[in-house]
Amino acid sequence: MISILKNRNFFLLLSGKLVSLLGNSIYHISLIWYVLSLPGEENGKILTWVMVAGLVPAVVLGGFIGGFVDRYNKKKIIVYSDILSGITALVLAFLLNQQLLTPIHLLLGTCILSISTSALSIAVRSVLPEILEEAELQAANASNQFIERLTSLLGLLFGGILVSFLSIQTIFLFNGISFLVSSLCEMFIQYIPTAKSHPLTDRSSHFRDDFQQIFKFLFQNKDILTLMFIFTFVNLLWDPLFMIVVPYTLKTEFAVTPLQFGAIEAALGLGFCLAAIYFSRHPAFLHHHSVLFYSILGVNSLIILFAIPIMFYPFFTGLKHTPIYFVIALILAGVFSAALNIAVATHLQKIIPANLRGKFYGVSTSIAQGLIPLSGVVMGSFIGKIHSYVFFVISCGLVYMVLLFVPAVTRITKDLYKIKQQDYA
Known part of the structure; x- marks a missing residue:
């Protein structure tokens, strides 16, 4: 697993994904805590619809997103997906700072993050055979799955700690910045598409x-x-x-x-x-x-x-x-x-x-x-x-x-x- 990290392109891709997924996990737990802290008795229903908004786009559009990834430059899709996620998180932080954030904004933001995260995940799995040698694929996939599990675990733990000491607005802000840092890492990947669009x-x-x-x-x-x-x-x-x-x-x-x-x-x-x-x-x-x-x-x-x-x-x-x-x-x-x-x-x-x-x-x-x-x-x-x-x-x-x-x-x-x-x- 260590030897595969010597591949510059894979290291940049994995580093970007590590930062992105860690920020996303922290955002997830802070979002749940924020919704359940809202005044009134409807926070349970609001949480339900926010969770649904995070699932439905990826389920419904998964096949179409896969076709989109096959037709276009995968590196650009990876970079633009993280940029879109970063902008979305920063907009939510701004709305919260201005006391303008509503459940509708949370639903729309979660939908956008679901679509961009799904596109990122599909593009990453699809681009690996194009930036690695065949003999490196098994180690690369193992590293990729380990990072997904590890970031989810650490994100939930750090999310609980950060919510204890920081405001939800600050956490949303850090999340947006993490996506943009991830996209910056991914910009340096050297990638030439191996297949033409259909x-x-x-x-x-x-x-x-x-x-x-x-x-x-x-x-x-x-x-x-x-x-x-x-x-x-x-x-x-x-x-x-x-x-x-x-x-x-x-x-x-x-x-x-x-x-x-x-x-x-x-x-x-x-x-x-x-x-x-x-x-x-x-x-x-x-x-x-x-x-x-x-x-x-x-x-x-x-x-x-x-x-x-x-x-x-x-x-x-x-x-x-x-x-x-x-x-x-x-x-x-x-x-x-x-x-x-x-x-x-x-x-x-x-x-x-x-x-x-x-x-x-x-x-x-x-x-x-x-x-x-x-x-x-x-x-x-x-x-x-x-x-x-x-x-x-x-x-x-x-x-x-x-x-x-x-x-x-x-x-x-x-x-x-x-x-x-x-x-x-």
């Missing part, structure tokens, strides 16, 4: 053919399709809990400090990182087909354990160590989440034909995340009206029902490991 009509035709091809493959491999829908189902139930219900509950019912809030938010990522390091050294641990079933069961059970203080709120609010309990529960959940994601990702790489991988990951991501905004809106419309533990009981109860009473879950985790990779035309 006419728009040809790209539209290819885009339609890609979808037809991948869906034909999925319907011929029902176990893979079933696995996709299981992941869609659990994401539909789990993600809004952590995006909306957990922050709302911690802030309004447990009155955690910004530092405690940042530590709890970062705990899931910390568990994931620690487990990823362990599994990279002991890969055989994830080879058994039962890992898929028990990983989902483990995450779901730990979410229920996390919710125990919420269920017995009067007793736990007076305890000083309740935030530590939350942190431990989420670290363990992160371990099971890492086992689940790494096992599935590794096995899919083995069984998905090479000529379909890009199309598969694009379609599966859109399907898995496409309904999350809808479930977020549903939960957000009831938050503050019913006890928070109800969300955990219903969501985790439905996941248990699918795991324990739908035979297909156990069957596909066995059958998937019997599938051999083959080319698909």
Whole structure:
């Protein structure tokens, strides 16, 4: 991993991404804290719509952004994406300073940041084969993913610390500056496009053919399709809990400090990182087909354990160590989440034909995340009206029902490991 950093272009790209993602993570936690600190009883609903605004553009426009990245200069897209993000964050800081910031501004700003961040991520993954030798790609991808996890973890931790000592306006300002510094690093990348742009009509035709091809493959491999829908189902139930219900509950019912809030938010990522390091050294641990079933069961059970203080709120609010309990529960959940994601990702790489991988990951991501905004809106419309533990009981109860009473879950985790990779035309 260290040797790949000697490549000047990759070092500049990774440095820019490090600064950009760190600023974005700090912005995310400060934004949640700011929204939940707004006066009135509607802050839960406002947080819901802000989180939806951060998801919908990337989900809906992901395929079109990918086509745009293929047609134009990837270095310029990377640089301009960070510049756009920087300007957006600086405008939000200015509006907040002038006491003009409204929820509408937050929604628009979050939408713009979602689009620019999505374009940046796709462009970075696409440009790596063009600035590196083939032998360097594996190390480069490993470094890239490590940076993504690390910046998310550090951003949540530093965000909690910064919110304790600095104003939200100052944090927005620093975030805008971080994006501009990132774009400055990326300007020095030496890059010559290796492929010419394709006419728009040809790209539209290819885009339609890609979808037809991948869906034909999925319907011929029902176990893979079933696995996709299981992941869609659990994401539909789990993600809004952590995006909306957990922050709302911690802030309004447990009155955690910004530092405690940042530590709890970062705990899931910390568990994931620690487990990823362990599994990279002991890969055989994830080879058994039962890992898929028990990983989902483990995450779901730990979410229920996390919710125990919420269920017995009067007793736990007076305890000083309740935030530590939350942190431990989420670290363990992160371990099971890492086992689940790494096992599935590794096995899919083995069984998905090479000529379909890009199309598969694009379609599966859109399907898995496409309904999350809808479930977020549903939960957000009831938050503050019913006890928070109800969300955990219903969501985790439905996941248990699918795991324990739908035979297909156990069957596909066995059958998937019997599938051999083959080319698909």
